[in-house]
Amino acid sequence: MPLKIILGLSLLIVSTTVLATKNTSTGTITKIYAYDDYGNGDVLIEFSTNLDECPTGVYLDAESPGFKTLTSFALTAYTSGKNVSFQVYEERIWGGSSMPRCEVDTIILN
16 A cells, blocks of 8 residues: 555656746847747747846747737837846747747746
8 A cells, every 4th residue: 555655656746847937137128029930929039138048038938828918018018118027937948049048937027
């Protein structure tokens, strides 16, 4: 019986993935790109993050449940010139560029 519990707990631990997030620096968005055929419409944001994993920008995954809201926040920050910071998934790197970009989890207008 204890062996079944240990195996069950081990399986639960292995199958549960926790994605780490990091916060970027605060600044202004310098460019926004929207792609029609890569990633089903992913949006790239040029921004100095001060993160080693993705120093020059972040991306919004078109498949993310909050994509429309995040895109709206990014466009608002860009067009108004407001300071912004991001919380990003450091393990989720956009595959369509030679410059690594982390996936956005949260946008904070400062």
